[in-house]
Amino acid sequence: MKALNSALTALVLALAVAGVAHAAKDDLDIARLNNSLDQLSRDPTLGSYAQGEQARARDAIARLAQARSRDRAHALYVAERRVDLAKATAQLQDAQLKITQLDREHDQIQLDGSRREAEQARRELERQRLQYQMAQEEAARLQEEGAAATAQAQQAQAQAEQAKKVAAAQAKVANAARKEADLATQAARAMRSQMQGGDNSSDTPPPKKGQGKK
Template sequence: MKRSTILLSALALAVSAGNALAATDDLDVRRLNSSLDQLSSDPVLGGYAQGEQARAREAISQVGQYKPKDKLHAHYLYIAERRVDTAKAVAQFQDAQAKSAQLDREHDGILLESSRLDAEMARRQLEQQRMQNQMIQEEAARLQQQGVEYSQALEQAKAEGDKARQVAAAQAKVANAAKKQAALAEAAARAMRDINSSDGGAPASTPATTPKKSKKSGGN
């Protein structure tokens, strides 16, 4: 009776120990699976390190194939834990790379936009400078044309002045000639009056008798 009781007690202890070991094994597997599930369901990191996550799940599956008392259990448990840690680290690294690439793209976009704005500003400045140069050229052409017109007007005024002086000189000559002619006419009229006055006051002179030539006899 006592022997049977001892055997039953030993069997119960063995079953309890086995259940405890199985529970410990399940806790390790659940812990690793929970950690890996948390990584895969993360909205930011879950999409990264897919290969590392698959290898970590494979290592966790290998842990479940051995009991804690087995020699390979601790070995595969260590490998599974390292692969889970590696999956997390690779996911974080890939996320950092993606963010860095995004920052680089944004930086390149900013530089491109800045270059575009600089080019647009330079184009506007060149266009403004071109318009200013065109206005200066048009003003210079206008002033040049105005100078030509002034020169032509001056030449025309000079020519008209010369012509007016020539006409005035000719008119002066005509006036002088008319004045001289009038003076001569007046002098002639005065002389005629003087002659007429002299003829009317003095006696008429006797005309001289011309002697007749004697005719010779036998002459012609």
């Protein structure tokens, strides 16, 4: 009988020790999960994200603390997954926010680049407009100079035609004068010849009487 009582006492002690060890392990798991979740909530970057997932993880840890021995393994698995999901969700939301910020920065960079390109295009267009205006002014100047040169050429041609006509008239006058001079010369020669002929006939002595008859 004493041996049986001793055995029962030993069994009770063993169960008590096992229960204490199991309770201690439960406390360690709960403390580990709570510590992991506290680190997430205190994180300056991730703490403000996944608030709903953090709350559900704390509920899962509370259910683990209240779970019976036969339900503990499942409750522990759910609590660990909830804590992991809270961390992953916080990291995902932070990454999405960073991506959104990068997209905005990229859009701003593209907008700034588009503005610079638009400004460069506007300056180039203004430069081409000024060049076109200068070219038009130069063409107008050359056209005016060409018109003036054409007018001068026409005036010079008219003056040349007039000079040609004057020269032709002068040539006719000179030709007529030359003909008159020739005629005057010929008349003077004829008159001189006649005068010389008259002088020769007056110097010959008249024939004697009877010389003409035999």
